[in-house]
Amino acid sequence: MSFTIEQILRGDVPRVGHRPPTAADPSLVPISLRVNGQEYHLQLEPRVSLLDALREFIGLTGTKKGCNQGACGACTVLINGERVNSCLTFAVMHQGQEITTIEGLGQPDDLHPLQAAFIEHDGYQCGYCTPGQICSAVAMLKEVAQGDASHVTSDLTATQIELTDEEIRERMSGNVCRCGAYLGIVDSIRDVYEQQKGQ
């Protein structure tokens, strides 16, 4: 059985664990989310996490649910360009913000440089953590460019960061990969960092 996004948005689709919304249901609140440049108007309970709103109600299943407690990073998305765990925040809190998921970074015929690098360097095996890894890495490279320090940055007063492999590993420690593709992940990120630096 498959459904169109329009059907999902209208609430025509039965979902496990969620009552079908009706206009009269007082537990529902209108929530507008802007995801990948598109507006979505939903009726949700306030307890719906941003992660569940993206996957179950908007139908953007690229973002993954791993631990659902902020430990694995599979649910990482960008809010106004900053990486966050979408499982640990309520959708209702993010109206009017610019949310970017893996679908908004690139598409099969138009890959983001990090997506291309993950393919080139075997930055995954099963791929489940990959959308979170890539969203996280996109924001991480921006943090480095703006001079943000990390736990392994020796000189906190320096505003130019040299992105060593040690820095990449520390800055990506919020994204866990059970397949252990870490070497490929570090290679992918270093590759894109070098490309950007060369530009």
Add this chain to the structure above:
Amino acid sequence: MRAFTYTRAADEQTALSAVIRNPEAKFIGGGTNLVDLMREEVERPNEVVDINGLPFSQIEELPDGGVRLGALARNSHTANHLLVRQRYPVLSQAILSAASPQLRNLATNAGNLLQRTRCYYFYDITAPCNKREPGSGCAAIHGVNRIHAILGTSEQCIATHPSDMAVALAALDAVVQVQGCEGTRNIPIEAFHRLPGDTPAQDTNLGHEELITGIHLPALPFGTNSLYLKVRDRPSYAFALVSVAAVLELEGEQVKNVRLALGGVAHKPWRAHTAEQALLGKPATAENFRQAAEAELQTAIAYEHNAFKIELAKRTIVRALLTLTERHLA
């Protein structure tokens, strides 16, 4: 997760009215701890008051040379602010050693202070826990207590406070600025968190009808020679087994000023006054550092699995102070 009503506060008055009206309402900032606790049903507010629209996100320099951190400034923003990086490196290091970048982007400064213990039994709603359910007992005292407290414990609770940031704030003599319906008050960081005693359910001295607006970092010229040393089971993204926030000023080779606070060892950030007193005016040597650490840990009590923390705390204090001494002499 239980259902709740969501309110977005437009200003301080609306926020305070909501919690005055409803004793079960909770403020939400970043939500990284609250959402998790609500999902586990450890926290069950029937109303969540979103305070992210309030104007408490600034980090600003004060005329006296201190810095004011807005309650809603994110941990990542705070750690990376140049004023903090330059004047209070111990605070930047503490924040950057905590959680993950994604969590630090959501987590607020006030929320960091109010996060709750990661004691497994507190999180497990089927286990007895005096903090979660007063009078039900403490499963940790005779349970798996490797991560638990060694200082200031009670027969009711041996949980630790999980924050790294708060440990640095303790060493910096920070002051928590609070707004209530009857005005504002300042709570020194040492009086903000509590020891468990007979009321472990109460983590802090903040009232239900009070809102944190900011954190004041007093001017501290010797704060530049400071360090946060965190010992944990893996080198990133883990809570402290033991941590030390240290600030050291030497005159020649003598200790002129020293601030020490310990994390991972107590129900609150543990300001090591005994060790500080023992060091003032003494030569900055490994031997004196060790003696001061011994004096501080004199009252430590070990439980079945956490005896290692006593020696670990002593060695971490010594290493932190030696590192700062070497930096000063270099």
